Amino acid sequence: MAPRDNERPSPARSRLLNTAKKAFYQDGIRSVGIDRIVAEAQVTRATLYRHFAGKDDLVLAYLDEVHQAMRGQVHDAAAKELPADTIRALGRSIAHSIQSPGFRGCAFLNAVAEYPDPGHPVHQAVLAHRQWFLNTITHLLARSREAPAETAARHFVMLRDGAMAAGCLFDPSLVSDTFLRGVEGLLQARATIAPGA
Missing domain, CATH: 1.10.357.10 (Tetracycline Repressor, domain 2)
Structure with missing residues (x-):
């Protein structure tokens, strides 16, 4: 879920999205798994699923x-x-x-x-x-x-x-x-x- 217009995205969400942007563009979307995103963004799986369904x-x-x-x-x-x-x-x-x-x-x-x-x-x-x-x-x-x-x-x-x-x-x-x-x-x-x- 995207943050509302008047809300700043959390640092964890920003890290997840920035990590995903780099990985998806560089290596392809299907080849990049959630485990890689979580590890590179240095967050837990629970944090990822708190921000993205x-x-x-x-x-x-x-x-x-x-x-x-x-x-x-x-x-x-x-x-x-x-x-x-x-x-x-x-x-x-x-x-x-x-x-x-x-x-x-x-x-x-x-x-x-x-x-x-x-x-x-x-x-x-x-x-x-x-x-x-x-x-x-x-x-x-x-x-x-x-x-x-x-x-x-x-x-x-x-x-x-x-x-x-x-x-x-x-x-x-x-x-x-x-x-x-x-x-x-x-x-x-x-x-x-x-x-x-």
């Missing part, structure tokens, strides 16, 4: 942390920049993450690969995050260009997904550069992308 609840809290961090990035960039520059700033942030040490791709794409059942709460959390991301990019593009915004936003999301996957396999600098050029191409295009393309 089970592993799935911990996974959902991990994904929510990643989602909230991305929302914060968008909010901070949008407060300072024009819509097109906000998209550029997001592109630079994505490119930077691809080149960061320990990069292992998109936390959400990794999670959905491990939870393929569309009815599972983790799968649903991934879909909700991706819909929010697509809606956010669509809104920014609608304010910054004349071409159909939803089509261009889907292209942006596909560019990002491809870059996140390729960044694990190929030269991250080259992948980041290619991704940023693709983002700039989307922003420079006007009515050249037909609806439904």
Whole structure:
């Protein structure tokens, strides 16, 4: 259970969540057991279950942390920049993450690969995050260009997904550069992308 807005999370909950975030991202969700989380966070099993109903609840809290961090990035960039520059700033942030040490791709794409059942709460959390991301990019593009915004936003999301996957396999600098050029191409295009393309 997440803490209420006016409550600070307990130090034990924070340790559990930070431990889980690192372990799930580095080694995969299914391969990391509760025993490892408890040992590395230096808490008891009872403490873990006081804060989280089970592993799935911990996974959902991990994904929510990643989602909230991305929302914060968008909010901070949008407060300072024009819509097109906000998209550029997001592109630079994505490119930077691809080149960061320990990069292992998109936390959400990794999670959905491990939870393929569309009815599972983790799968649903991934879909909700991706819909929010697509809606956010669509809104920014609608304010910054004349071409159909939803089509261009889907292209942006596909560019990002491809870059996140390729960044694990190929030269991250080259992948980041290619991704940023693709983002700039989307922003420079006007009515050249037909609806439904």
